[in-house]
Amino acid sequence: MKSKHFYLFAASTTVTFGLIATPVLDAYGASSDATAPDRSVSKQELKAQKNADRKARHAKKNAELGQLEKNGYNPAGNQANYPQNLQKAQQKAAGQKPTNAPAAAP
Template identity: 65%
Template sequence: MKSTQLSVLAVVATMALSLMTVLVVDAHAEGTDADASSAAVSKQELKAQKKAESKARRAKKNAELSQLQKNGYNPAGNQTNYPQNLQNAQQKAAGQKPSNAPAVAP
């Protein structure tokens, strides 16, 4: 008896979920059918904007890493004193005297 009730409940829940999914998809389709050609242009513009932002972020990170490397940080070197090495390079880059002597990586 209980397994039959659970089965019926599962079927009803599945049907309700399916109905809600269909309604949401239909509502979304109505909104996107309005102007498909401008949406394609918008997608292209959005993609180009994201690509430009990504390039700018990458260039900024590469410049920061280069500056740290010029001030003694070696990301590929011995990392036994990792946080202190990085902090010393950051302080040097900022024009401050490092609080501890930089650890030398082999």
């Protein structure tokens, strides 16, 4: 029984972070092309920039997850109503009134 809960938690966490990380990674891919390494930039400066970018992505992801948690989503909680719980938190975070409509089937 515990393994079932673990698998549900692992799957829901993966999906949640996938939803959060996709726009961030898309934005990072677009910005990394614009900041292609210049030969005049030292390795230390390049490494510092990569670290700063990584920290910024991490902070944004944590801020988005924190916002969802403030609006009622608990990634470690009961996942029986997983998609609906996440969607309600996203709607609340966007300032919309949550709907009670069931989630669309995949």
